[in-house]
Amino acid sequence: GENVEQHPSTLSVQEGDSAVIKCTYSDSASNYFPWYKQELGKRPQLIIDIRSNVGEKKDQRIAVTLNKTAKHFSLHITETQPEDSAVYFCAASIGAGGGADGLTFGKGTHLIIQP
Amino acid sequence: DTEVTQTPKHLVMGMTNKKSLKCEQHMGHRAMYWYKQKAKKPPELMFVYSYEKLSINESVPSRFSPECPNSSLLNLHLHALQPEDSALYLCASSQDPRTDTQYFGPGTRLTVL
Numbered sequence: 001g002e003n004v005e006q007h008p009s010t011l012s013v014q015e016g017d018s019a020v021i022k023c024t025y026s027d028s029a030s031n032y033f034p035w036y037k038q039e040l041g042k043r044p045q046l047i048i049d050i051r052s053n054v055g056e057k058k059d060q061r062i063a064v065t066l067n068k069t070a071k072h073f074s075l076h077i078t079e080t081q082p083e084d085s086a087v088y089f090c091a092a093s094i095g096a097g098g099g100a101d102g103l104t105f106g107k108g109t110h111l112i113i114q115p
Numbered sequence: 116d117t118e119v120t121q122t123p124k125h126l127v128m129g130m131t132n133k134k135s136l137k138c139e140q141h142m143g144h145r146a147m148y149w150y151k152q153k154a155k156k157p158p159e160l161m162f163v164y165s166y167e168k169l170s171i172n173e174s175v176p177s178r179f180s181p182e183c184p185n186s187s188l189l190n191l192h193l194h195a196l197q198p199e200d201s202a203l204y205l206c207a208s209s210q211d212p213r214t215d216t217q218y219f220g221p222g223t224r225l226t227v228l
Contacts, residue, residue: 032215043205043219044158089157093215102148102171103217105157 002027004092006106014114019080021109023090024072030092033066033073034103039086047088048075077111085113119220121206127226130196136223138189138206147189148207148217149181158205158219164189196227 003026013019025033034049050057050064050073057064061080066073077084087110091103119140128134138147146165150158163171164183172181178200180192189206203224207217 034216036219043221046216046218049216101215102150102160102163102173103158103215104160108155108157 002030002092002094002104004090004104004106006090006109008109009107010110010112012112012114013080015080015082017080019075019077019084019111021075021088021090021111022072023074023092023106024070025092025104026071027092027094028068028071029094032093033064034091034093035062035064035075036089036091036105037086038089038108044089080111080113082113082115085111087111119206119208119218121204121220121223123223124221125224125226127228128193128196129228130198132196133192133194135193136191136204136206136225138191138208138220139187140208140218140220141187142208142218143186143210144208144218145186145211146209147183148209149189149191150205150207150219152203152205152222154202162191193225196225198227201225201227 006023031052036044037047038044048062048064050066061078063076087108089108090106093103094101122137149161152158161175162181167183178195182190203222205222206220209217
C-alpha cells in the first residue's frame with residue numbers, strides 16, 4: 001500500500017517568514033495530493049490540493065509543488081501569521097477510475113509561528 | 116448545505132455497551148469514509164462507501180460495523196470496544212468515487228472505559 005513520509009515533525013518560524021513542509025510518497029500510481037490543516041480539537045480542513053497532471057498550484061499565501069519523478073510534494077506558506085499555527089498533514093490517494101479511495105496521511109507537522 | 120455533520124460530539128461507553136456514531140451530508144456526495152484519529156497522530160482510514168456500497172475495509176476489527184442506509188447517511192455501530200479504541204472518529208465525504216477531494220466532519224470523540 002501507499003506510504004507517505006512527512007518532514008519536519010515540528011517547524012518553528014518567525015511571523016512574516018516562510019514555512020516549507022515536505023512529503024514523499026511510495027506508490028507511483030498515486031495521483032492526488034491534498035494538504036490539511038488541523039487546529040487543536042477541530043476537524044482537518046483542506047487548504048490546498050494538487051493532481052499529478054500539475055506541477056505547481058498557488059492560492060494566495062499558500063502554494064504546493066509536485067515532483068512526480070522524485071515522488072515528493074511540498075507545501076509553501078509565505079508571510080506566515082499567528083493563525084497559521086496548527087498541525088499540517090499531507091496525504092496521497094490513488095483514486096480515480098475504479099472506485100473511491102481513501103487518503104493515506106503523513107505523520108503531520110506542528111507549525112509554530114513565533115511573534 | 117456544505118457541511119458534513121457528526122453526532123454525538125462526545126461519547127463515553129463501557130466495554131459491554133452498544134452505541135452508534137452518525138454522519139450526515141446533504142451535498143449529494145456519493146462516497147463516504149470513516150477515519151480513526153488517535154491523539155497527535157494522523158487520521159487512519161477504516162472504511163469507504165462508494166454509492167452506498169462498502170468498497171474498502173482496512174482490516175478493521177468486527178467490533179466496528181459500518182452501515183450506509185442511504186446516500187446522505189453513514190453510521191458506525193460499536194460493540195464490545197476496548198479502551199485502546201478511544202479516539203476521534205472522523206467521517207468524510209467526496210462528490211463521487213472519482214473525485215478525491217474529501218471534506219471532513221467535526222468528529223466524535225469516543226472514550227471507552
